Amino acid sequence: MSTRTVIPMGPQHPVFPEPLQLKLSLKDEKIVDVAPALGYVHRGIEKAAEKNDFTQNVFLVERICGICSFIHAVCYCMAIEDIMKIELPPRANYLRVIWGELHRLHSHMLWLGLLADSFGFESLFMKFWEIRERILDILEKTTGARVIISACAIGGVRRDISDEHLQEILTVIDKCEKELNGIIPVVMSDTTVKRRTVGVGVIEKEKAIHLGIVGPVLRASGIAQDARMTGYGAYKYLDFKPVVEESGDCYARAVVRAKETYQSIGLLRKAINQLPSGDILTKYKGNPGKAAAVSRVEQPRGELIYYVEGNGTKNLERVRVRTPTFSNVPALSKMLPGMELADAPVIVLSIDPCISCTER
Amino acid sequence: MSSFDTSNIKSPWILHYDTGSCNGCDIEVLACLTPLYDVERFGILNVGNPRHADILVITGAANKRSARVLRNLYEQMPDPKMVVAVGICAVSGGVLHNCYNVLGGVDKVIPVDVYVPGCAARPEAIIDGIVLALQKIPEKRKLLKSREAKTA
Ligand code: SF4
Numbered sequence: 001m002s003t004r005t006v007i008p009m010g011p012q013h014p015v016f017p018e019p020l021q022l023k024l025s026l027k028d029e030k031i032v033d034v035a036p037a038l039g040y041v042h043r044g045i046e047k048a049a050e051k052n053d054f055t056q057n058v059f060l061v062e063r064i065c066g067i068c069s070f071i072h073a074v075c076y077c078m079a080i081e082d083i084m085k086i087e088l089p090p091r092a093n094y095l096r097v098i099w100g101e102l103h104r105l106h107s108h109m110l111w112l113g114l115l116a117d118s119f120g121f122e123s124l125f126m127k128f129w130e131i132r133e134r135i136l137d138i139l140e141k142t143t144g145a146r147v148i149i150s151a152c153a154i155g156g157v158r159r160d161i162s163d164e165h166l167q168e169i170l171t172v173i174d175k176c177e178k179e180l181n182g183i184i185p186v187v188m189s190d191t192t193v194k195r196r197t198v199g200v201g202v203i204e205k206e207k208a209i210h211l212g213i214v215g216p217v218l219r220a221s222g223i224a225q226d227a228r229m230t231g232y233g234a235y236k237y238l239d240f241k242p243v244v245e246e247s248g249d250c251y252a253r254a255v256v257r258a259k260e261t262y263q264s265i266g267l268l269r270k271a272i273n274q275l276p277s278g279d280i281l282t283k284y285k286g287n288p289g290k291a292a293a294v295s296r297v298e299q300p301r302g303e304l305i306y307y308v309e310g311n312g313t314k315n316l317e318r319v320r321v322r323t324p325t326f327s328n329v330p331a332l333s334k335m336l337p338g339m340e341l342a343d344a345p346v347i348v349l350s351i352d353p354c355i356s357c358t359e360r
Numbered sequence: 361m362s363s364f365d366t367s368n369i370k371s372p373w374i375l376h377y378d379t380g381s382c383n384g385c386d387i388e389v390l391a392c393l394t395p396l397y398d399v400e401r402f403g404i405l406n407v408g409n410p411r412h413a414d415i416l417v418i419t420g421a422a423n424k425r426s427a428r429v430l431r432n433l434y435e436q437m438p439d440p441k442m443v444v445a446v447g448i449c450a451v452s453g454g455v456l457h458n459c460y461n462v463l464g465g466v467d468k469v470i471p472v473d474v475y476v477p478g479c480a481a482r483p484e485a486i487i488d489g490i491v492l493a494l495q496k497i498p499e500k501r502k503l504l505k506s507r508e509a510k511t512a
Binding site for chain 1: 423425426
């Protein structure tokens with residue numbers, strides 16, 4: 001038979017927590033073509049950011065994505081600080097790294113769990129999410145909220161972390177590391193996991209560059225590119241080296257993220273040990289002037305870019321957000337064709353799609 | 361009460377749909393299902409098919425495109441269906457109230473039985489909301505029966 005069948009996957013699908021629709025054209029069981037249909041979570045946050053006061057926007061951009069909310073706020077604040085020439089106190093830079101890495105840690109564990117769920121490995125999913133709760137607990141202890149922590153402010157951070165809590169973070173990440181040692185080998189070497197991921201959804205180095213892919217997906221294709229290498233914030237003092245894998249398949253993407261969880265734990269330890277004392281917030285006056293700024297940071301899913309343009313009033317002229325999933329969705333059109341329908345959920349999850357980021 | 365009536369209070373199945381949230385509330389809904397909160401011990405299961413579901417859990421503000429999907433899901437669910445709006449976005453639009461593509465709370469599109477505010481709503485609050493929805497089921501069933509009797 002050579003007739004084509006079109007199967008809509010989503011917008012409501014048990015594997016994706018978010019509404020993403022993919023129209024898969026099939027020839028028998030093989031996928032031949034894929035057309036993503038987006039727009040189910042478009043809200044118009046960029047436009048709303050022009051209506052609000054620039055200080056209110058910090059809260060708005062946090063709500064672009066609930067998983068990496070703090071990093072969105074950091075990126076926005078960096079752009080405003082660039083326009084207004086605000087120098088950050090060193091402690092604030094470190095605290096931003098600490099909360100940012102905690103977010104990356106919980107995001108990667110969340111993803112590793114969802115990956116396990118996508119091929120039906122329920123107990124592994126539960127295990128990852130159980131460990132993730134410990135990170136959410138320290139986020140709650142240090143800021144008062146589990147998910148959207150609102151700790152970042154223009155000019156620094158809104159809260160300090162006490163020494164007692166820093167010690168607690170250290171003990172919790174030690175504990176997490178021990179527990180991860182027990183289950184990450186399952187992701188890396190279990191036969192059932194490997195059967196579903198090795199050689200699935202391959203994207204080669206050249207294609208990855210050509211498509212403009214970012215983040216762990218790019219690093220899994222053998223390219224050492226990470227916005228943290230630019231040394232923004234306190235990363236320049238932390239001796240950061242990106243994690244790179246060569247094979248470019250779903251397995252490599254899982255390995256990159258698994259290793260990055262350990263890397264985040266390492267960065268957290270270093271940042272806490274080097275944490276300088278002092279102020280956490282620089283006071284500023286006035287509004288952003290007639291200037292524009294671009295800021296780049298690394299989200300758990302890849303590189304996030306903010307373009308902010310001021311016009312001298314308290315409202316901004318333009319806020320443009322370019323999120324990592326936006327660059328990674330085109331990769332699906334190269335990864336999916338030629339694969340079995342049953343592999344589609346795993347492949348789609350392997351780019352860690354964050355639709356609320358993409359559509360804003 | 362028939363066995364069906366008791367079982368859908370003792371073991372309600374939930375369907376989760378995101379109408380335009382930031383993910384914050386979604387991951388909290390998922391967190392309810394995982395070991396720390398583990399609502400499965402109360403018989404609450406997350407299902408993917410609206411025709412199997414008793415409770416529709418919605419996160420995020422309704423927007424123009426997702427409203428149609430939401431209406432479809434709601435209509436496909438069997439009676440008595442309960443709707444729980446999770447997060448301030450689903451309740452009223454919250455911080456996103458002035459975005460051009462946001463219609464407002466989910467109640468602009470379908471009737472809502474329980475509102476769970478919070479940004480993001482905590483898992484404890486979500487579980488509380490679902491329990492409240494369960495308590496309202498007999499009431500709703502009575503209402504449906506009286507309506508049926510009227511139309512018959
Ligand atoms: S209520 Fe808050 S956390 Fe929940 S979806 Fe809305 S913005 Fe996100």
